[in-house]
Amino acid sequence: MTGHKDGEAHLQVSRYSGSARINHWVVAISFVLLMISGLALFHPSLYWMTGLFGGGPTARWIHPWLGIVLLIGFLGLFVRFFVANLPERTDWVWLARLRHVLAGREEYLPEVGKYNAGQKFVFWAQAFLVLVMFVTGIGLWPAGLAYFEQLLGFKATIDQRRLAAVIHAGAAVLTIAIWIIHVYAAIWVRGTISAMTRGTVTGGWAWRHHRKWLRKEIGKEPGGPHPAE
Amino acid sequence: MSQLQPAFGLAKRSATTGFVPAAKAETPVAKMIDVSKCIGCKACQVACMEWNDLRQDIEENVGVYENPHDLTPNAWTLMRFSEWENPERGQLEWLIRKDGCMHCQDPGCLKACPAPGAIVQYTNGIVDFISANCIGCGYCVKGCPFNIPRISTADNKAYKCTLCSDRVAVGQGPACAKACPTKAITFGTKDDMKKLAAERVADLKDRGYSKAGLYDPPGVQGTHVMYVLHHLDKAPLYAGLPQNPRISPLVELWKGAGKYAGLALLGITAAFGVVHHLLAGANRVTEEDEENAEKLRGGGT
Ligand code: HEM
Numbered sequence: 001m002t003g004h005k006d007g008e009a010h011l012q013v014s015r016y017s018g019s020a021r022i023n024h025w026v027v028a029i030s031f032v033l034l035m036i037s038g039l040a041l042f043h044p045s046l047y048w049m050t051g052l053f054g055g056g057p058t059a060r061w062i063h064p065w066l067g068i069v070l071l072i073g074f075l076g077l078f079v080r081f082f083v084a085n086l087p088e089r090t091d092w093v094w095l096a097r098l099r100h101v102l103a104g105r106e107e108y109l110p111e112v113g114k115y116n117a118g119q120k121f122v123f124w125a126q127a128f129l130v131l132v133m134f135v136t137g138i139g140l141w142p143a144g145l146a147y148f149e150q151l152l153g154f155k156a157t158i159d160q161r162r163l164a165a166v167i168h169a170g171a172a173v174l175t176i177a178i179w180i181i182h183v184y185a186a187i188w189v190r191g192t193i194s195a196m197t198r199g200t201v202t203g204g205w206a207w208r209h210h211r212k213w214l215r216k217e218i219g220k221e222p223g224g225p226h227p228a229e
Numbered sequence: 230m231s232q233l234q235p236a237f238g239l240a241k242r243s244a245t246t247g248f249v250p251a252a253k254a255e256t257p258v259a260k261m262i263d264v265s266k267c268i269g270c271k272a273c274q275v276a277c278m279e280w281n282d283l284r285q286d287i288e289e290n291v292g293v294y295e296n297p298h299d300l301t302p303n304a305w306t307l308m309r310f311s312e313w314e315n316p317e318r319g320q321l322e323w324l325i326r327k328d329g330c331m332h333c334q335d336p337g338c339l340k341a342c343p344a345p346g347a348i349v350q351y352t353n354g355i356v357d358f359i360s361a362n363c364i365g366c367g368y369c370v371k372g373c374p375f376n377i378p379r380i381s382t383a384d385n386k387a388y389k390c391t392l393c394s395d396r397v398a399v400g401q402g403p404a405c406a407k408a409c410p411t412k413a414i415t416f417g418t419k420d421d422m423k424k425l426a427a428e429r430v431a432d433l434k435d436r437g438y439s440k441a442g443l444y445d446p447p448g449v450q451g452t453h454v455m456y457v458l459h460h461l462d463k464a465p466l467y468a469g470l471p472q473n474p475r476i477s478p479l480v481e482l483w484k485g486a487g488k489y490a491g492l493a494l495l496g497i498t499a500a501f502g503v504v505h506h507l508l509a510g511a512n513r514v515t516e517e518d519e520e521n522a523e524k525l526r527g528g529g530t
């Protein structure tokens with residue numbers, strides 16, 4: 001949907017529904033809390049961050065439950081967005097011209113649909129890493145592991161639990177690094193954050209960064225003018 | 230609850246960067262368990278329950294001698310019974326090992342623990358869990374090469390043998406050593422215990438156990454609980470006692486290089502963002518972009 005609201009100078013294009021935004025913020029908030037409570041145990045110099053949760057035992061206790069919130073929340077995002085994140089041929093062109101992407105020279109890039117190749121990478125990488133962190137997180141969680149062992153009738157060896165710790169910590173580092181890039185990109189590309197706060201972006205933002213998607217959105221309007229291809 | 234013994238100085242403290250060990254080191258102590266003398270009476274298990282005020286739930290008899298079935302947060306020591314037919318001597322041997330914390334000189338539990346001061350090692354070598362600082366994460370379980378610590382589901386704290394650090398602090402030996410009717414368990418300075426063990430090993434060799442020896446594994450820089458074994462070359466016979474225990478390479482990776490590589494990667498990523506923004510500046514939508522969008526829509530409204 002596109003149009004002008006009262007008092008807005010620019011064309012506004014709807015990008016995310018209210019439920020998609022709530023879904024995103026559930027994931028974002030649980031992720032940040034997971035990051036803080038996890039990093040607090042990752043290195044002694046960060047242990048003070050457990051104070052934000054009311055102490056070490058509480059931070060330790062809440063972390064895996066937040067993980068379950070994240071898993072369910074991410075599943076929602078996955079179902080909503082995976083079709084729009086399927087790879088296409090122009091993604092490779094976009095990636096090959098990463099130099100221009102970083103320099104902000106959109107005019108050298110192919111027209112992009114709802115997501116560019118970088119956003120698609122973030123989507124698939126985080127989907128994979130959340131799954132890895134869930135499985136290894138259960139392995140790290142004494143009470144959760146006991147529950148699943150009983151439920152599924154197996155007994156994890158100590159070596160498997162050690163491996164779970166190594167993989168969980170490694171995946172956490174990767175997922176946080178990708179999260180930093182994700183947040184940075186949203187800040188660097190001005191006009192992006194309103195997509196997740198108000199659900200809309202300006203027409204100019206869409207023209208500049210996701211032109212193929214803008215054409216499609218405008219084309220969808222009933223009785224509206226049809227864009228020249 | 231397991232508490233810090235202020236009578237002893239600290240040699241190591243978990244998750245404490247810049248920790249300075251106590252200047253005055255005490256004489257290392259050790260408990261020596263002579264497996265060849267043990268009759269499996271479990272007096273030590275009872276003494277441990279008594280002194281530490283632990284009550285394990287009563288379990289069902291499943292036809293084995295072990296009782297309870299495993300170490301638990303309320304059973305810090307457990308007699309494990311193994312039967313072995315010795316092919317050389319043509320006899321059935323009943324190998325009874327008192328399982329429990331080995332009080333490693335290089336404790337994997339302490340290395341893995343993320344909570345400052347939840348695990349300490351006193352300068353006399355005793356490794357103690359400090360309940361007040363423990364967060365119940367179970368990392369110590371992954372760190373230990375002997376599968377010793379257990380997390381209580383009642384209070385979410387880790388428990389294991391304290392080597393009766395509270396008794397040692399007032400000049401007493403551990404409760405188990407005091408209760409043992411055959412003196413299979415003795416306690417003293419590590420040097421004295423090694424001497425005593427050497428006598429026992431010589432005696433066993435005399436009696437034909439040519440591979441008898443003292444289990445004081447160098448992979449963990451020795452332990453402050455040592456076993457005299459009739460078959461030192463076959464440690465796993467004794468209910469899976471590891472032949473060459475050491476802190477797992479996975480734990481070393483997790484707690485060593487992994488930390489630095491991880492923090493470095495996060496730092497580099499964040500620095501990339503800052504530097505990129507300084508160099509490239511914000512990526513702004515232009516007025517022309519807005520006009521193009523309006524045009525695309527059909528001249529705007
Ligand atoms: C998806 C479900 C997840 C589950 C079930 C889970 C579970 C766990 C558990 C049980 C621990 C051990 C300490 C504790 O209990 O707090 C842990 C540690 C940790 N978690 Fe998670 N977690 C999950 C997701 C995440 C995510 C998304 C992140 C990063 C943003 C993360 C980062 C960490 C870190 C850094 C540690 C410390 C690792 C170390 O000590 O080396 N976890 N996790």
Ligand code: SF4
Pocket residue numbers: 341342343344347348358362363364365366367368369370378380386387
């Ligand atoms: S459970 Fe073990 S590793 Fe975790 S804080 Fe307690 S003593 Fe340390």
Ligand code: SF4
Pocket residue numbers: 329330331332333335336337338339356372373374375376377378389
């Ligand atoms: S035996 Fe296990 S619990 Fe005991 S000191 Fe060694 S590593 Fe720690």
